[in-house]
Amino acid sequence: MTESGKTKQAKAGEKVGPGKYVCIDCGREIKIDSVDKDLVKCPTCACETYDCFPITHIRPDVKTPDDAKHPPKR
Ligand SMILES: [Zn+2]
Numbered sequence: 066m067t068e069s070g071k072t073k074q075a076k077a078g079e080k081v082g083p084g085k086y087v088c089i090d091c092g093r094e095i096k097i098d099s100v101d102k103d104l105v106k107c108p109t110c111a112c113e114t115y116d117c118f119p120i121t122h123i124r125p126d127v128k129t130p131d132d133a134k135h136p137p138k139r
Contacts, residue, residue: 077106077113086115 074089075081081104086095090112097104106113 073117073119075104075115075117077104077115079104081117082119084117084119086117088112089114089116 075086080101081097082100083098084096086097086104087093088095088107088110091107091110093107093109095104095107095115104115107115
């Protein structure tokens with residue numbers, strides 16, 4: 066089943082992979098840059114549910130969210 070157009074949600078404690086996670090309660094952004102990191106509870110309001118914005122344009126030479134914003138020249 067595809068959910069195009071719908072924002073995916075993630076819960077605290079899941080291994081969610083690299084991306085940006087926004088608390089559905091207070092809007093706090095959590096950035097995950099490693100595949101091994103668990104999503105933690107929101108440090109601001111202890112909410113456990115986040116909207117999920119995975120990094121979509123992964124290239125072999127783009128390994129961090131920062132690289133994605135400023136792709137290295139080939
Ligand atoms: Zn929050």
